[in-house]
Amino acid sequence: MTTDTESLYRDHVLGNYGLPPITFVRGQGTRLWDDAGREYLDFCAGIAVVTMGHAHPRVVRAISEQAARLTHVSNLYRNEPQAQLAVKLDALAGGGGKLFFCNSGAEANETLVKLSRLFGRRKAGVEGRCIEVIVADQAFHGRTFGGMSATPQEKIQGGFRPLVPGFVTAKFNDIDSFRAAVTDDTAAVLVETIQGEGGIRPAGSGFLRDLRALCDEQDLLLLVDEVQCGVGRSGTFFAFEQAGIRPDAIGMAKGLGNGSPIGAVWIDDRHADLFQPGSHGTTFGGTPLVCAAALATLEAMEEEAVLDNVNSNGAYVMQRLEAMQADYPDTILGVRGRGFMIGIQVAEPPAELVALLRDKGLLVPSAGGNVVRFLPPLVATRADFDEALAILEAGVRERSPLRS
Template structure:
């Protein structure tokens, strides 16, 4: 279709692609399992999984077969009509979340927009009129996406800067400091909105006790407990949702990223008690829940179950953390801490992580930087012990030759 022989992708980017992502360092052309290849034939262990997306790794045969089959059958039909895959995926997710209903969209930010709208509907119903009960209490250092709602729920100045005025009504408590949330939640509050594990903020998990405390606070105040599981959900911690460690049930959950294992899909689950807040015409999106996107979602969830990938994470993650901890102990001045849950790990460095991430790339591993001098390791859920150990070797080598 195109003359690709004389194309220089970096030049095309320099001339035509908007500069909002900075300057990408590699041109990736192919993926298979835990590996991706660049246009010079170099192979990389993909321990970013995109950004926590490729749950099944790349080109997983069952996923490819399901998507290909659906491509031939029906790609898009709109939400003016039912499609079987959307109904099936909603049922599968409800079985994991609890009694309730699901709305499909295309990204994490879009899922969060729907959740923020849900909080408005709840606040308005609670107050009996519009515009008096709409405070959402989120956490400092969180990240909820780049739309206006997402940015407004994100306290970090570097995300918000340049876009004022943002959506009013957001306040921020300190993660794992229940009292700071107790102080902020009042009669004008409609929801508490948290990532169960902060990802972009540098891998900071909510403790189980904090989650239980927030649940209790929300119950006492008639406030929705909404969890953003966009990055930490869909098996990444070895549990389907990260919050399961607390034995609680939130009122609504946002998910995306790993749910389609590379096909764009987002979803919101709303508890049956609040599902009726979304009445016909109150929300929607053209591309949400297409037969194709839901085929990708169904295939992802099917393989996670069939191959017990959460069991794989639970089995391998503790040993991996020990190996990484041994690296930290060997160079504590460079690697300050290793933290996280399952296949969601943050390496807290003493200085700028970018040179270390570049060294890891030279040694054949892709990672994702995060705030606070952190490098995120987010392997695909299919990663086995050998892959994890290889990653540890690369971390060791990269640290040895930097700083």
């Protein structure tokens, strides 16, 4: 089995991800099993996707019932789950907005960038002017042309030029840098509330409030990418809530469908009419199937009060990691994040530590800046965290230059 799938991947699946190391065949809650029957503790959660854990009964039931009734009709027609999900997400975003549904985080951000173009055209009174979007250094907004062009990193952009024009980079968490980047051609600011791929760097609440004020003062859109930090991962449904701001539009994806591919954009009613009939779309966006999965995910989140779990266990793990950092200061250089979006900065490129932890049964993704991430399902328990911390400590001890 193992060799079969591995060799099929080697021969037939594009090598853009390298050759993935394990074949998984089953999941339950915070656990995954590979094709040899080995169990793993999943603190990757499909990179911040499997919000309520693998095979959550409510989500499984919603998907199978919806699949048996109606899977797809296209956006030429209405479907009930899409309407219900729009109502729910609008309420979670603060109300007074409209939803667009798509299939991924990058596609959500494409929509934000297109919104900025329409906004800029209205502001300038002519197309092609006022097209600039200020983005942050170390940002990650996706792999499509718009998302990649908004991601000022050579490792993402290299080889694909020419890029989409109009993106200007400012320093994350530095309002003076953003202010200095504003010109007559600026339409919008686009930031992750907590930078994920860049190494788990939260935007300061003061910085977000200053950005909101800057955008108000200069008549710019404040576009927030909550693709990774949204849907409860930070301890509030959206991470920006902690700064008390209201963005003009929000991109979300990952955790929304518990593994069903769904992206969404919320746009404040003041700007929602910029998208007129025919101006944007996607065949698969908002199918009854994925919307039913997302509704079940949101209902399960409420029913199981996962935000309380994220806040209490998030604080617990942070305090344990800080203690671990004090014990291994040469190996763990820093710990940061919010809720269940945690970054552990280590002294060397984390690939070997990630592989060592995997061998010990713990799955974690890495991020930029030598960071190992903890991104468990939001249902992870104190016992799951204790187990993960014990494995991490064993791995860190082995990698520590001071080990005896």
